[in-house]
Amino acid sequence: MSNTVGTEACLDTKALDEILGSIPDVGGDDLVPILQQVQKAYGYLPKPILMTVSERTGIAAARIFGVATFYEQFHLEPHGRHTVRCCRGTACHVRGGPGIIEAIKQALGVEPGETTEDMRFTFETVACLGTCFLAPVIMVNNDYFGNLNARKIKSILERYT
Numbered sequence: 772m773s774n775t776v777g778t779e780a781c782l783d784t785k786a787l788d789e790i791l792g793s794i795p796d797v798g799g800d801d802l803v804p805i806l807q808q809v810q811k812a813y814g815y816l817p818k819p820i821l822m823t824v825s826e827r828t829g830i831a832a833a834r835i836f837g838v839a840t841f842y843e844q845f846h847l848e849p850h851g852r853h854t855v856r857c858c859r860g861t862a863c864h865v866r867g868g869p870g871i872i873e874a875i876k877q878a879l880g881v882e883p884g885e886t887t888e889d890m891r892f893t894f895e896t897v898a899c900l901g902t903c904f905l906a907p908v909i910m911v912n913n914d915y916f917g918n919l920n921a922r923k924i925k926s927i928l929e930r931y932t
Contacts, residue, residue, distance in 0.1 A: 782819055786812035791827055802830060802838055806845055815846040843897075851886045851893035853931045855879070856910040859896045862903035867920065871907045872896060874921035878928050892928070 790808045794801055805824060810816050816839050825832040839845045857863075857872050876882060879892050886893040902908050905917025909927070916927050 782813070782817050784820070784823060787820055787823060791824070801828075802835065803842070806835075806839055810845060815849050818847065846893075849886065849890065851890050853891060853912055854893045854895060854910075855928070856895050856897050856900065857883075858898075858900040858902075858906070858908050860899040860903065860906075862906040863900075863908060866906040868907040870921050871909065871919050871924065874924040875909070875928075878925050891931070 787809065790805060790812065794805065805828075806816060809820060809824065813820060821835050821839065822832060824830065825835055839847060855875060857868070857875055859868055859872070863871075872883070875894055879887055879894055881887055881892070881894050883894055883896040900908050900910055900915070902915055902917060905915065907919045908915060908917040909919065909924075910916070911927065911931055916923070
């Protein structure tokens with residue numbers, strides 16, 4: 772179910788109504804699954820929707836925002852359809868990671884932490900992807916690409932429309 776809306780001021784709460792209605796006796800233990808469902812429905816965690824979650828569930832807004840900002844899976848800003856994560860760990864760094872980061876920046880026209888204007892890609896750098904044997908490595912969504920050089924980046928990104 773996709774219900775991404777361009778501006779937060781006019782967010783439709785229909786998806787949130789369905790999410791909260793599907794969970795009997797909502798409590799604090801349900802917070803992560805609720806946030807996962809909200810993000811799936813809206814494409815990110817809109818602040819007004821999180822405030823509504825707080826009002827309707829009785830879960831403190833501070834706790835909701837604490838969880839939403841602690842876990843990297845959650846995004847408080849609109850995110851691209853595809854997420855490109857580039858490892859900047861030691862193994863990747865010594866095997867050419869900085870050049871991979873530059874190649875991604877050039878290919879997408881954005882800096883780490885930014886989303887392309889067409890909402891196709893969000894680019895992130897991460898401390899480690901846990902695949903040092905593939906260094907340097909990137910992930911696009913859940914797909915790993917390793918033993919990279921800058922020339923491979925454009926063709927990898929072209930696979931994702």
